[in-house]
Amino acid sequence: MSLHRLASLTIGVPEPEPVRAFYREFGLAETEPGRFDTADGGEQLRIERAPRRRLLALTVGVDDADDLGRSGAALAQLGVAAERSGNTLRVREPLTDVVVTLAIQPRLAQKATAPLPTNGPGRSVRVDARSAAAVAPTEKPRPRKLSHVVTTSTDPVASRRFFVEGLGFRVSDEVPAFGASFLRCSTDHPNVLLQPGPFAFLHHTAWEMDDVDAVGRAAAAMVAADPARHAWGLGRHAIGSNYFWYLRDPAGNFAEYTSDLDVIVDAEAWMVASAVPADGLAAWGPPVPRSFLAPDDIMALARGEG
């Protein structure tokens, strides 16, 4: 695969300051006003001012100039013009209006953290010791990297064609009954999830944590500081297998702490599922709130506000 990472994204919001404060508290490091680093991934988020909240741009890492050339030619076949400049290829996705930049970048190598020693029936790994790392951690958990982004499209089939046939994303899973496609530009199960919607809006961004304890601790701290931030969690998704806990940022975007997402290295070994999972959105977790499926500000967004 020539695409190798979801490098960064840019979110537009009407009032950036409270949103910037939220993502600082979320665990991202603000290096300059509106620019945020993850622990492993470098600069992965920009917050900019925009008339309403929306996903403005994505950057995808690729290996070399041949990759840019291939995507440029494939996009031209779809009738979409892309702009080549130096080490990048820039193109606007026609349905969502998101600007996607393919950029030649080194691959991300994350340092592995040792798994927590955990006990189970017939499997005592941690003996004569408390689980200090889980129950008495010394450091606040930080997102290791950007995991995925979810946007609606008024024509998710056409948007999928743009990402898959044009840019070179792979399909990890799909739910045709809902018009949803889980797409990847790395080995992570989804990097981009397309869903149908009456208009294009950013549903959520997701940030990779070390493990479920880090998901729980980080989200619980955010909710303790402001209970109104809680959106949905803790749970485990049926598609992607990842743990999740969703919060709502001050602009209305959902932000997910996640861990243990499916990783696809050999596309031939992975069976793409094309059915509604029996467990629905979550293998387990609290009932999905209606406001998660249709955000509270959806009518205001439809009017071009907020």
Ligand SMILES: [Fe+2]
């Ligand atoms: Fe997610």
